[in-house]
Amino acid sequence: MxxxxxxxxxxxxxxxSKISLDFRNIFELLVATMLSAQSTDQMVNKATPSLFAAYPDPQTMADATAEDIVPYIKSIGLYNTKSKSLVKMAKLLVEEHNGTVPASMKALTALPGVGRKTANVVMGNGFKIGDTGxxxxxxxxxxxxxxxxxxxxxxxxxxxxxxxxxxxxxxxxxxxxxxxxxxxxxxxxxxxxxxxxxxxxxxxxxxxx
Ligand code: SF4
CATH class of the missing domain: 1.10.1670.10 (Helix-hairpin-Helix base-excision DNA repair enzymes (C-terminal))
Known part of the structure; x- marks a missing residue:
């Protein structure tokens, strides 16, 4: 072979060929990748500009409720679960990582709603660390x-x-x-x-x- x-x-x-999700920083990449589960990247790209305008960083998202997030992502599958995960994830970023996205597979997969697949996307496409998976x-x-x-x-x-x-x-x-x-x-x-x-x-x- x-x-x-x-x-x-x-x-x-x-x-x-490259990642087809739109993002301007690693926090946006993390959010977009979390939203892309069971959805298409095109659907996510349509929803994220207004979501990112309203919640541009972990602190603003951590201060929101899941109900606040829902209207922005209602066109995306599993929006109830995802809105809850986003808020919990942002709170953990603020509480444990000084409001930044950690550059470690272990820390990323410890975030609510973040599995190995999402973490790999963030490590490879955000941090350009491609040796984790x-x-x-x-x-x-x-x-x-x-x-x-x-x-x-x-x-x-x-x-x-x-x-x-x-x-x-x-x-x-x-x-x-x-x-x-x-x-x-x-x-x-x-x-x-x-x-x-x-x-x-x-x-x-x-x-x-
Ligand atoms: S189209 Fe797919 S199945 Fe067919 S030869 Fe190419 S890789 Fe293999």
Whole structure:
């Protein structure tokens, strides 16, 4: 299995792949990523400008109630749970981290509503620390299985398999590359194997036709 060739081809095929959430600082990245669970990045990007205008930092969000937050995120799935998590998360930032987002996997995953996936996004795309893990979403899950990089279904096990074979310097990029590949060439239904530049490296190539 030539993992490095696949990564090189994916980089050539999707040169502009990057995180599609809009944010101006790490606090906004954290909030946007928390909101993106069970939702699309486009829906989150529509909601966050007014949310960030009203609650631009941990202190203002910590002073709010969940009910205050709901109207700003009502278009996003699970808004009741997410509004509660946002306020609790902001309170903890204020109380334990001087109102800043901590640059540590352990501290991030200790925040309410922040799991390993969200923490990986913040570490890699906010702090540019990419050696803590690989963000595994639905596209990464599907394509890593199709290519043959893993046979696992749970995000935590897939992440472990990918961390074993993917060079550390690509741990942030690989998520965006696989998401771009999933959106354009290898969607859940009707993957375009005939035009796929990594078909010669993929264990599932042409098995869908
Ligand atoms: S060869 Fe087909 S299944 Fe494999 S990554 Fe490409 S599009 Fe997806």
């Amino acid at each position: 030539d993992v490095e060739s696949v990564i090189r081809i994916l980089k050539e095929t999707h040169p502009d 690989i963000t595994v979403d639905t596209h990464v899950t599907r394509i890593a299985n199709r290519i043959g990089w893993t046979t696992e279904k749970s995000a935590i096990k897939i992440e472990k398999d990918l961390m074993r074979i993917i060079p550390e310097e690509d741990w942030v990029d690989i998520t965006h590359l696989l998401i771009s590949h999933g959106r354009t060439i290898c969607p859940a239904r009707h993957p375009q194997c005939k035009s796929c530049p990594i078909s010669s490296h993929c264990e599932s190539a042409f098995s869908f036709q």
